[in-house]
Amino acid sequence: MGRHLVLALLLLLAPAAAAAQDSDAGRVPLPTIVKGKGEACVADTAYMRRYHMTELDHQRDETMHRGVRTRKFSLKECVDCHATPAPTGGYVSVNAPGQFCRSCHDYAAVTIDCFQCHAARPGETATKRAGEFPRTAGKFRQESEVQ
Amino acid sequence: MTGRTPQQGFDPQRRRFLSAAAAAAGVTLAPGVTLYGVTAAGSAAARAPEDPVTSSVRWGLLVDVNKCRDGCNACVTACVEENGLRGNGRPETDAQWIRKVELRDPSTGAKRSLPLMCQHCASPPCVDVCPTGASFKRADGIVLVDKHICIGCRYCMLACPYKARSFIHEVVEDQKPYAPRGKGTVESCTFCVHRVDEGRTPACVEACAEAGGDAMTFGDLNDPNSRISKQVAAYVTDQIRPDLGLDPGVRYRNL
Ligand code: SF4
Numbered sequence A: 001m002g003r004h005l006v007l008a009l010l011l012l013l014a015p016a017a018a019a020a021q022d023s024d025a026g027r028v029p030l031p032t033i034v035k036g037k038g039e040a041c042v043a044d045t046a047y048m049r050r051y052h053m054t055e056l057d058h059q060r061d062e063t064m065h066r067g068v069r070t071r072k073f074s075l076k077e078c079v080d081c082h083a084t085p086a087p088t089g090g091y092v093s094v095n096a097p098g099q100f101c102r103s104c105h106d107y108a109a110v111t112i113d114c115f116q117c118h119a120a121r122p123g124e125t126a127t128k129r130a131g132e133f134p135r136t137a138g139k140f141r142q143e144s145e146v147q
Numbered sequence B: 001m002t003g004r005t006p007q008q009g010f011d012p013q014r015r016r017f018l019s020a021a022a023a024a025a026g027v028t029l030a031p032g033v034t035l036y037g038v039t040a041a042g043s044a045a046a047r048a049p050e051d052p053v054t055s056s057v058r059w060g061l062l063v064d065v066n067k068c069r070d071g072c073n074a075c076v077t078a079c080v081e082e083n084g085l086r087g088n089g090r091p092e093t094d095a096q097w098i099r100k101v102e103l104r105d106p107s108t109g110a111k112r113s114l115p116l117m118c119q120h121c122a123s124p125p126c127v128d129v130c131p132t133g134a135s136f137k138r139a140d141g142i143v144l145v146d147k148h149i150c151i152g153c154r155y156c157m158l159a160c161p162y163k164a165r166s167f168i169h170e171v172v173e174d175q176k177p178y179a180p181r182g183k184g185t186v187e188s189c190t191f192c193v194h195r196v197d198e199g200r201t202p203a204c205v206e207a208c209a210e211a212g213g214d215a216m217t218f219g220d221l222n223d224p225n226s227r228i229s230k231q232v233a234a235y236v237t238d239q240i241r242p243d244l245g246l247d248p249g250v251r252y253r254n255l
């Protein structure tokens, strides 16, 4: 009985393990990085990897308290670019297992609190409806280059 | 890194001086150079996304109670839709940013129906009592809760004389991208700050006009040329419980 349970669990986990393997042919397991929209992120991948939370934290105070609405380090913009379209229409949450935010965070064992309050899917944003803010120009670089 | 904006102390004298200075600057600049673009939100300076809000603007709302129809709920519906305030079918605990209040004078039987929301007080008690600094007033007079800091103690709910705030008791899902909301924090009317920041009016004001009520005027109380300033100058308007000395940004006419 116990052995059957273990076997069933292994079978369940097998596809997940296979998916994790896809991202890396070598011996070191790596998180699956879902490619975002567009050519590259608003900053180098190496920089974003280390400092995205610093930038997001800074932006949150600027927007919340001072009404600054630049888009470069806005969480909304992250979600807009990094959410993948769902096969059934709409988008998959960036906080869903295997998706952009979650896969790295799971790998690093860091919980994400953002999406307890923030939308994890692109939506009809206020900015888009008004369509007046210019998109912040970024330096473009292929995400795959720095894998 | 995470320096908070200092609270804007309420100093009418200084404010008057500042707006006078701003007006003077507008005049001395070359004619033909428009410093202050007229926006849908009531002739406030069009602000670039990278510019912070300043106290040269004070957002206000004027409700003409004579035009507010008994039984009309357009503003409330619009608020719920705009900010994604889907409830759980439990009115006692579901969030409520704006509600219709029916008043009746028992001696005459006269009835009044009006919308009530956060009054965006110039001296907000909710800010005074907040132990964390989460409840704050923006330089342009909009009172908000920074939910990143709010610990959900609900002290502000007790302090607010207008019963304007709600505590979120349950997990929230499918929030609007521009209106983050979550369990364990307190929230209230934001004057649709995301819309105001891009030069639009709050959803309730728009809905009221669309429903043919046209009972609400939103705009900059510091700008003498805004529609709201002209109206409050021309007619007698009331603040609710002015005796408390909170100087609400929401005013009522024909109350
Ligand atoms: S109405 Fe209540 S919540 Fe709004 S600013 Fe005044 S005290 Fe604060």
Ligand code: SF4
Pocket: B129, B130, B131, B132, B133, B134, B135, B145, B149, B150, B151, B152, B153, B154, B155, B156, B157, B185, B186
């Ligand atoms: S509930 Fe939040 S905003 Fe209100 S007083 Fe407590 S910490 Fe401040």
